[in-house]
Amino acid sequence: MAVFGFQQVDVFSTEPLKGNPLAVVIGADGLTDVQMAAFANWTNLSETTFLLAPTSPEADYRVRIFTPETELPFAGHPTLGTCHVWLAAGGMPKADEVVQECDIGLVRIRRDSGRLAFAAPPLRRSGAVEPEVLARIALGLGVAPEAIVASQRIENGPPWIGVMLRSRAEVLALTPDFAALSGLIIGVVAPWDPSREGRDAQFEVRAFIPGSAVTEDPVTGSLNAGIAQWLIGAGIAPPSYIASQGTTLGRAGRVHVDQIGADIWIAGAVVTCVEGTVRL
Template sequence: MIKPGDARLRYDVVDVFTDRPYAGNPLAVVHGADRLDTAQLQRIAQEFNLSETAFPMRPTQDGADYRLRIFTPRAELPFAGHPSVGSAWVLARDGAIGIGEAVQECGAGLLPISVDQAGATLTGGPARLGAELDAAELAAAAGLDVSDVDGAGAPGIAGCGIEFAYLLVRPDAVSRAMVEAAAAKRAGVPHGLVVVSYDSESNAAHARMFAPNLGVREDPATGSAALGLGVWLADRGLVGDGDTRYVVSQGAEIGRPSTLDCTVTVEDYTVTRATVRGGVVPVASGTLATPST
């Protein structure tokens, strides 16, 4: 393994799901870390202390253009949206991959991603649906009353590479949510709880995502949750067959307004594809010391 002083690692910090700096979701992208072990990668993620830090690496599977490992300050994730979008854009900017179509290898499999000059569009993994959850218990975990719940869609678990719990609430309730970690765990929340309102006429969602057990009290923009939202909306009958575009607004409550442009494709009541697109803006770059083993 690399020892301290052997080399310094280059990094970039970018803001994702925004068109301007200091909005969206900040991401650290650390280059050249293929030879580091998991503990070293985790220490780097702890040092940045962002919702996620991403490590692009050489691919290990046929058909992939690169491999991406993703860490929160506490744990490695198999997949996440804003690290995927941000890392692909950085790699294309640097010429490691081309503008256009690429394939990312990660814990959720081989995922298509399309990079443009301003950002990237990520296609999620296979759609998955989990159990329905108790509305009153989830609302209480989010610091809300059961009267805040919107009965148009029963709460439950869905995902497109990583799973979240979704709680549909009235529009005025989203900004009042504040999730307590132990209560969320008791209520059956997996990686995170998404508190969301949804307007079926405009296909506009206002969401907040809380994952305190992963060291993420509240995420400014969660691409993987936006993908899973499409799966959940389709299962609850809130979008129909064909291609539906919906826009997720997130992060304003914590001063990081974000916009996630999404599509979900439904055929015979089954989700066959979900995508999320976001802009990427560079903020900082530099080098960092390699952690000891």
Template structure:
């Protein structure tokens, strides 16, 4: 049996964020055993805490969707860091954690709430005409419905659609048959003076998740694209509204680094019988 936590991420209200399943002391588990367990939990992500192989890291993290492993994902990063600390993990620095994952070494800041430094984008910039047509078809939108579209792939493969306002984001009704292997994020601004600056939605059927409730990696991509340009350098994003959640993602651009933070609370703690 191995220690287990389930952590609700990106919300201050119980059971209104995005849950991540965290298996502690996961050394010795095979890839197949990890994937089978992640498929069984059927959450958007399940993570496994392991001994680091990089001496600069505090711990190593592997991240699985129900169908595949990801090199990086946001809410699993914050939820797993929270679980590691709660279980007695002792970081080498008082101010930051160093997480080893498929995307390399990731910095996690410890202030009012945990926040990770957005990893470098693997792909950014404009989409092609063919990609634009597929994206608009998948979202059932016309050219006039969107302000801009950009790649924002930081591991999960995001392409991001900027819409004219938050209400339009909430009105999107995707055509799932047209997605192919696309993972599409949609963002639109709220009126000035609102509680949150933007509404965000994340559609990722290619990895076995139709709509993700609250998504750190996507919000990192949006911050890298729009913070300090169309959006302030520091803002709060709302996500999950369409699913009855109340996700709040804190985004801050500090120099060249975009920090993505959120609250986390453990909702389940115990042991699981996975692997040897």
């Protein structure tokens, strides 16, 4: 048994307990795959990450990302949360941007007005959603097929399918049938009405992951990255906007999206909630 540095942080919120929690084990190179998977299963958070020495000469650090059930090649809130912990532990980037190594490749991260932002990785799969899959999604969400006004495959590691509804109220009212959605992971988005809902955000997002320990993710960086690439690319969203997520779970997540040149950056605040050591 060895002792490792440990932090639990809250991502996409300036206020503790209002974002998406992440457990981070520091200096985890000595852990086996089995130990990492077991600890992630024990934390029972949507993701747990392990900070490792990089294998790429371009990277500042390497990260492995685990859900309670499996390992992910990439995820958004673990990217920002792990970078926050690496910097807090004294990490010094080789250049202006931090470069994270993970299974999807190298991910660039920049510090932006008190927030961290990652450059959305290229989509592994995009394009139209098959009609039979879309019909199954409508059934599982409990909405009429015509309530889905747009849809897109937005796979960037996790195999997200994005669907758009007409209003924030429709998104917040969803009570999915997770059995009907088994095998799919769904991101739902709709615009805010500024006249009724204010200008704190421009879109509402929910993330549904049937069959997982966390069936609704509080605030999801990878999903918001895919949604941004889809909506901005289609001219549905402006080059800069804020997405709200986690409302129905009592959270107040805010995801800041900015297109700068060819890159789409996904930004959020990170706050440390727990700091200490873990014995594994």
